[in-house]
Amino acid sequence: MEKKFYCVFVYTFLITISFLMLSCVAKQPMSLATDQTVLLSLKQHITSDPSRILAMNWTNSSSICSWIGVTCSLRHHRVAALNLSNMALSGTIPPQLGHLSFLIYLNLKSNLFHGDLPQELSLLRRLKFISLRLNNFTGDFPPMFGQLPKLEYLNLRNNSFIGSIPKSLSNLTNLQFLDLTSNSLSGEIPKEFGRLQSLQTLAVQFNRLSGAIPSAIFNISTLVVIALRSNELSGSLPTDMCRNLPFLAGIYLSDNQLSGAIPTNLSQCSRLEVLSLPYNSFSGEIPSEIGYLTSLEKLYLGGNNLNGTLPHEIGNLHSLVEFAAEHNEIGGSIDFSIFMNMSSLQNLYLWRNKFTGNLSRDVGNITTLTILELSENHFTGTTK
Structure with a gap:
């Protein structure tokens, strides 16, 4: 059920991104040169590139709009999407990444990135999609995600984040998909999540969450999946x-x-298809x-x-x-x-x-x- 919604969401989002694609001219405007500096900084922070994808492709001899994993916008001639998923890359995320001010889509899933996420990512005010799943990011759960007003999709599954889920996530009124599964999060689910009135998937499985499930969660009429299994949640439903919950298709609370x-x-x-208690x-x-x-x-x-x-x-x-x-x-x-x-x-x-x-x-x-x-x-x- 979760996988089905994930695929539909990503497909729809990538269709939107495809309209932004552009092969940039060889002579880059100054603003695009700034984006190039940022991406080269990211390249320097990558310590392992086993397929030598970035080593061979991210070079000054070609426009960054033709670099693997980079998509530029037709309107602004800036980097709008960065997709480095499934490349087995290892390294850290530099604070400079926060200067890709026209970035809408960021996908680094299925790599070996590690360390803390820089606070500067909060500067990416146009971001709608973030997937960092299946990496080794650590540290307290970054509250800065709550400062990204246009965010629709946030996937941090299978990392090593600790601490509580920040209440600031409730500011993301456009959020449709939230997956924090398989981290080491503790504390309670913020009752403020009831403000997420666009949310369709809530997945916070395999953590150490405690306390009752906030009743406000069950007032999010857009919910399709509630997945909270393998925690320490208590209380009654x-x-x-x-x-x-007219659209609810999956309840996972085991x-x-x-x-x-x-x-x-x-x-x-x-419309319930799975009831797992x-x-x-x-x-x-x-x-x-x-x-x-x-x-x-x-x-x-x-x-x-x-x-x-x-x-x-x-x-x-x-x-x-x-x-x-x-x-x-x-x-x-x-x-x-x-x-x-x-x-x-x-x-x-x-x-x-x-x-x-x-x-x-x-x-x-x-x-x-x-x-x-x-x-x-x-x-x-x-x-x-």
Whole structure:
């Protein structure tokens, strides 16, 4: 789900950037010469260029608008995009990079850049897109990102940033995509994030965040993905969490310390495709309202304290591919007929619960199943 949105966003953004492309004339204007100085400074800070891409291409013998990874704007004759992704480059980011004052797009993903990010990047007031994912950047999370008023896309996934998420990010009212996954961030999710009323993807997985999920997050009506798994988040989910989330397609909250009941108004998230809540401390029964999520493809509820019985309404989930509710306290007999109309169901995990009674031979009629795990229950046999 996250990958699908990422691809659509990047494709749309690059279409926009393509209109800025220009092959500059050999005689460069003074402003472009300034950009050249900045890029040569960046080149000097790169300590490893294994494919010698910049070493062979970024030279004074050619216009910087023809350099690999550089795109110049047609209107201003300045560097508008810098894309050095997937080049295995190693080095640091010089403060001079902040002087690329017409830069709109910055993509350094999948390299080996390291060290702190310079405060001077806050001078890039035209920036709309930043991807620094899959590098080795360190230091406190840079608050200067909150000073980039036009930013729409910020991806810092898989780095080593520490500290708390700055409240200043809530200034980015145009932000649509935020991914801070796999860093070492701590503290709480700022309640001020409720101001991000253009946000579509919020991904802050595999960090050390604590505290409750701010209720204001669930009032961002544009949200498509909420991905906060593998943190130390606690508290309960709002009972009306889906009231203002008409476009929500993915909820990823596994491996936290969330508790309380699963909200009954989940049916209002009518476009939900993935509901992932395993390995928390949710209690109570599986709400029957889940059965009205007709777009649901994956439902993960394992490793909680759920009890009661399986709601018959689950049989309405004709798009469901995988259902996991293992390691709970769900009991009673299983009416396997509720699964027989699930034309997409492939994997069913109900092991380590308190199911009782006879194990009906109807389970053999669920022809789409490839994995069925029912071990560690209290079945007494098979009906005739």
